[in-house]
Amino acid sequence: MIYPLTEQTPVLQHNAALQRYVRRYADIEKQTQQAIAQYGLSFESPYRRQAETDALRLEVKALGAVFANNGKSIHSRWLSSACVQCRTGEGSYTTFLSLKCHRDCYFCFNPNQENYDGFQNEMRDAIGEVNAIAAEGYPLTHIALTGGEPLLFRQESIRFFETVQAKLPGVHTRLYTAGDPLDRNTALALAKAGLKEVRFSIKIDDPPEKIEKVLSRIALAREIFPDVMVEMPVIPGSEEQMYDLLLKLDAIGVDGINLLEFCFPLTNSPAYQERGFALKNPPYEVYYNYWYAGGLAVADSELACLRVLKFALGNQLSVGVHYCSLENKHTGQVYQSNAFISAEPYYLFSSRDYFFKSAKVFGEDCAAVAAALRKAGVPFREDLLHGFLQFSPESIMRLTDIPELPVLLTSHIAEADEQGNPLIKEVRVEFTTPAEFSPDDIHGGMCEQ
Numbered sequence: 001m002i003y004p005l006t007e008q009t010p011v012l013q014h015n016a017a018l019q020r021y022v023r024r025y026a027d028i029e030k031q032t033q034q035a036i037a038q039y040g041l042s043f044e045s046p047y048r049r050q051a052e053t054d055a056l057r058l059e060v061k062a063l064g065a066v067f068a069n070n071g072k073s074i075h076s077r078w079l080s081s082a083c084v085q086c087r088t089g090e091g092s093y094t095t096f097l098s099l100k101c102h103r104d105c106y107f108c109f110n111p112n113q114e115n116y117d118g119f120q121n122e123m124r125d126a127i128g129e130v131n132a133i134a135a136e137g138y139p140l141t142h143i144a145l146t147g148g149e150p151l152l153f154r155q156e157s158i159r160f161f162e163t164v165q166a167k168l169p170g171v172h173t174r175l176y177t178a179g180d181p182l183d184r185n186t187a188l189a190l191a192k193a194g195l196k197e198v199r200f201s202i203k204i205d206d207p208p209e210k211i212e213k214v215l216s217r218i219a220l221a222r223e224i225f226p227d228v229m230v231e232m233p234v235i236p237g238s239e240e241q242m243y244d245l246l247l248k249l250d251a252i253g254v255d256g257i258n259l260l261e262f263c264f265p266l267t268n269s270p271a272y273q274e275r276g277f278a279l280k281n282p283p284y285e286v287y288y289n290y291w292y293a294g295g296l297a298v299a300d301s302e303l304a305c306l307r308v309l310k311f312a313l314g315n316q317l318s319v320g321v322h323y324c325s326l327e328n329k330h331t332g333q334v335y336q337s338n339a340f341i342s343a344e345p346y347y348l349f350s351s352r353d354y355f356f357k358s359a360k361v362f363g364e365d366c367a368a369v370a371a372a373l374r375k376a377g378v379p380f381r382e383d384l385l386h387g388f389l390q391f392s393p394e395s396i397m398r399l400t401d402i403p404e405l406p407v408l409l410t411s412h413i414a415e416a417d418e419q420g421n422p423l424i425k426e427v428r429v430e431f432t433t434p435a436e437f438s439p440d441d442i443h444g445g446m447c448e449q
Contacts, residue, residue, distance in 0.1 A: 002409050002441050005431040015406060017363035017387035022408075025429050032287055036279070036296065040269030043281040044299040056306040063313035070353050070444075072328035074306075076313050078256045078320030080197060080229060082142045082174055088339070088354070089332030091141035093133065095126045097156050099148040103178055105203060106272075107233065109265035110148065112293035119148075123156070127163050134167035144174045151181035158189050165194030172196055176231070178203075179217040187224045197227035199258070202245065204238045211245075219252050229320075231258040234308060236277070236300035242308045249319050256320030259305040263326060265295035272298070286355070286411055286428045290330045297326045334413060341414045341422050345379045346391045350442045355411040356424060357442050359393040362386075365405060372399055396437045403435035409442075 005022055033043060057074070061067060065074050069087045085092045099110050099119040110116060126145065133140055143164055150157045157175070164173055174197035175190065182198075190198075198221045202214055221228045230249060234242060249257060264272055264279060280297040284290075305323045312321040335354040343349070347356040361369045366382065366389040373380050373391055376398050380391040388408075396407055411428035432441070 001436040001438065002430045002432045005408070005429050015363050015365070018406065018408070021360075021362060021386055021388065022429060029282070029287060033281075033283070036266075036283065039264075039266045041264050041272050041277065041279050043283070044278045046281045048281070049300065049303055053303055053306065056303065056310065060306060060310050060313060063310065065309060065313060069328055069331055072325050072331060073322065074309065075256075075322035076309065076320060077318065079322055080174075080227060080256060080258075081172060082144065082197065083258065083322060083324065085142045087328070087331050088335040090335070091139055092144075092332075093129075093140055093142070094144040094146055095129055096124055096146050096148060097126050097150055097153050097160070098123055100152060101147060101149045101178075102152060102180065103149070103203070106268050107262065107265065109263065109294045111267055112265055112295070123153075126160055127156075130160070130163045130167055140168055140171050142172045142174070143168065144176065146176040149178055149181065150175060151177050151186065154181070154186050154189075158186075158193050161190060161193035161195045174199060174227075176201070179214040182217045182221065184220060184224075187221060191224050195225065197229070198225050199229050199231045202230055202232050204232065204235060204241050204245070215248055215252065218249070218254060222253055228254045229256040229258065230254065231260065233260040233262040234301055234304045235262050236298065236304050239304050239307050239311075242304070243311050246308065246312055246317060246319060246321070250317045254319055256322060259308055259321065259323045261305060261324070261326045262298045262301035263295040264298055265293070285327055288330075288413065288427050291333050292326075292329045294326065294329060337414050338412075341424075343414075343424060344381070346381055347412060347424065348392050348394060348442060350411075352440075352442055352444050353411070355413060355427070357393045358390055358410045358412060358426075359396050360388045360390050360408040360410060361405065362388045362408070365389075365402075368402060369399060369405070372401070393437075393442055394439070396432070396434055397439070399434040404433055407432050407434070407437070409437075 037043070060074060065076050067074050073083070073087065082092065099113060099116055101110070145157060145160055161173055164171060173195050175195055176199045179200045200214060200218050202211060218228060218230070246257070264277070278299045280299045280302070283296045302325065309321050309323050312319065331354055338349055338354055338356055343356055347358050350357045369389055370380065373395060376395070378391060378395045378398065380389055382389050393409055399405055409430045409432050410426050412424045412426050414422040415425050417423040
């Protein structure tokens with residue numbers, strides 16, 4: 001068992017070196033939240049709905065939901081193979097032709113993409129990227145074309161999938177679209193070009209006639225493509241509309257729907273304020289500069305997603321329903337940063353959340369731990385500046401003779417330094433003891449559970 005660590009944790013009061021160390025993280029979190037607040041949206045009170053969220057998770061699990069990726073991904077029935085691949089990013093590639101879109105969603109995060117303004121008017125060489133991947137012999141298994149709206153460029157989209165089919169045969173292909181520009185001739189041409197999966201987005205607060213138009217495009221796609229699904233954020237308070245939508249999608253026979261945690265993209269805050277939204281608090285499990293441009297989770301969206309999943313399970317719908325949390329979007333970056341790095345022996349790559357893990361003890365506790373580890377032949381490192389001793393968390397189990405020993409479990413991610421060499425950065429601290437620690441706290445999570 002591991003626990004969050006705050007300045008109020010009782011063990012800190014008896015270890016000055018440990019207290020100083022943890023205070024740095026508390027200061028970083030406060031500064032981060034203050035910086036985020038400058039974007040114009042306030043945070044809910046910390047862990048405001050945690051008990052209700054935990055209870056709902058238990059309910060959907062009892063109904064048969066599958067928990068994966070350390071609980072960041074929860075689904076029932078069908079799940080796209082691309083979603084499984086996304087957890088680590090291995091063998092997966094997503095690109096776009098343009099960021100231009102005929103929609104104007106207030107929650108769109110594309111303005112956060114690099115060179116957003118440029119890609120309103122110029123095209124990305126997505127086909128050239130496919131040719132380069134094929135030339136390198138990269139072992140790709142999944143590739144996607146997104147936007148903007150890729151079907152504003154129909155012929156280019158068709159050529160993209162034709163190129164993939166010719167150069168990367170057997171790779172699973174998918175397309176993201178709002179659906180409006182899809183007609184039968186375009187769908188048939190895309191299928192002939194090798195497109196396997198289409199993901200439609202639906203804006204739940206659109207007028208009913210607009211949603212019905214997209215549903216007709218989804219029904220058309222169901223006739224033509226092997227895999228058809230919907231991917232959309234779930235806006236707090238929209239549960240009843242989502243239940244109705246699920247019933248319609250189930251009647252059409254779509255394979256699945258991805259329920260995304262609704263996010264604030266750090267822009268357009270007046271639109272969020274007028275709707276009464278606040279930010280989820282804490283905003284991250286691990287504070288870090290993630291490359292996913294979606295922004296920050298909005299309070300109560302996770303609850304809404306879980307309620308929709310519970311509805312599908314309780315009504316035994318055939319459609320696959322997948323809750324894809326914001327944290328689930330981040331794990332691919334962590335995996336790609338850490339999985340292929342050789343680290344010192346006092347770091348351990350965690351198959352649970354893909355961070356490197358390390359254990360630290362502080363102050364007067366260092367001498368007894370050093371003696372025990374030295375006797376066991378376990379490597380460790382002493383840091384005189386901060387007054388700690390660092391070792392692999394697997395060795396916490398060797399310290400059961402000191403059952404109440406306060407141990408920090410730290411999380412790390414590899415970054416490139418100025419010379420391009422990997423630099424392992426500490427990004428989180430948690431608390432455990434030899435009596436409470438279990439190897440399951442750092443292992444597992446790769447497989448569905």
